[in-house]
Amino acid sequence: MNIILLGPPGAGKGTQANLLVEHHGMKQLSTGDMLRAAVKAQTPVGLKAKAIMDAGELVSDEIVSALIDAELVAMDDGTGAIFDGYPRTAPQAHALDDILARHDRTLDHVIELEVDEDALVERICGRYTCANCGEGYHQQFKQPKVAGVCDKCGSTEFKHRPDDNEETVRKRMEEYRAKTAPILPIYEERGIVSRVDGMAPIDEVTKAIDKVLASG
Numbered sequence: 001m002n003i004i005l006l007g008p009p010g011a012g013k014g015t016q017a018n019l020l021v022e023h024h025g026m027k028q029l030s031t032g033d034m035l036r037a038a039v040k041a042q043t044p045v046g047l048k049a050k051a052i053m054d055a056g057e058l059v060s061d062e063i064v065s066a067l068i069d070a071e072l073v074a075m076d077d078g079t080g081a082i083f084d085g086y087p088r089t090a091p092q093a094h095a096l097d098d099i100l101a102r103h104d105r106t107l108d109h110v111i112e113l114e115v116d117e118d119a120l121v122e123r124i125c126g127r128y129t130c131a132n133c134g135e136g137y138h139q140q141f142k143q144p145k146v147a148g149v150c151d152k153c154g155s156t157e158f159k160h161r162p163d164d165n166e167e168t169v170r171k172r173m174e175e176y177r178a179k180t181a182p183i184l185p186i187y188e189e190r191g192i193v194s195r196v197d198g199m200a201p202i203d204e205v206t207k208a209i210d211k212v213l214a215s216g
């Protein structure tokens, strides 16, 4: 099964993708994570992407589609893919069709996480991740069980994304409204869009997504 998780910054795409990986053995393909890894490693892609990401703008369609294609080459065992943060523009949506066809895959579901944008700023500005294993947390909504210690790996170091400040978040939302939301009709025409209330508690969102996946 191959699915797209769609929603503005902070909608919970990464949170739900991680849970799908845990519960269903699927693989998360997050272009945001791939780009952050490239920035950290100072690869040519990372050097190009850094300023764009820090400004909350979109990296070029060619770069992100090439990243996705390369990941799928390495997934020839048929493991289900969760596209998280991709596609984000009409050219990316068309590129994904071509890429999936080349890898003999079909798109089963597009799940749109519906959220209230003002609440998202609070969500994003309060989030942080484990510096060692990348597990995501939130100052209010998801704290480690033992304060200051990662549940997954025991590390006591955490980090905050440089693009998680209010100004950049507003820019990222603008980009979402202008370039990403307009791709939904492409998938609506195919009858594969499901809407899930992304404002519900995390485990309820997971249950709603599981229901969509169980529907075939």
Ligand code: AP5
Binding pocket: 007, 008, 009, 010, 011, 012, 013, 014, 015, 016, 031, 032, 033, 035, 052, 053, 054, 056, 057, 058, 059, 060, 061, 064, 084, 085, 086, 087, 088, 092, 123, 124, 126, 127, 128, 136, 137, 138, 141, 142, 163, 172, 198, 199, 200, 201, 202, 205
């Ligand atoms: P990317 O990394 O994709 O960021 P984003 O889309 O802005 O999404 P986020 O990661 O901010 O949010 P999320 O929906 O995953 O929410 P999360 O689960 O973390 O992209 C970053 C940048 O990279 C872009 O701006 C762009 O420059 C570039 N880029 C990436 N892909 C690109 C592409 N395809 N094309 C061009 N450029 C690209 O949740 C947020 C917080 O809320 C967490 O703390 C979580 O614990 C909490 N939370 C989650 N769900 C709930 C809930 N139900 N209730 C309460 N709290 C919750």
Ligand code: ZN
Binding pocket: 130, 131, 132, 133, 134, 135, 150, 151, 152, 153, 154, 155
């Ligand atoms: Zn950790």
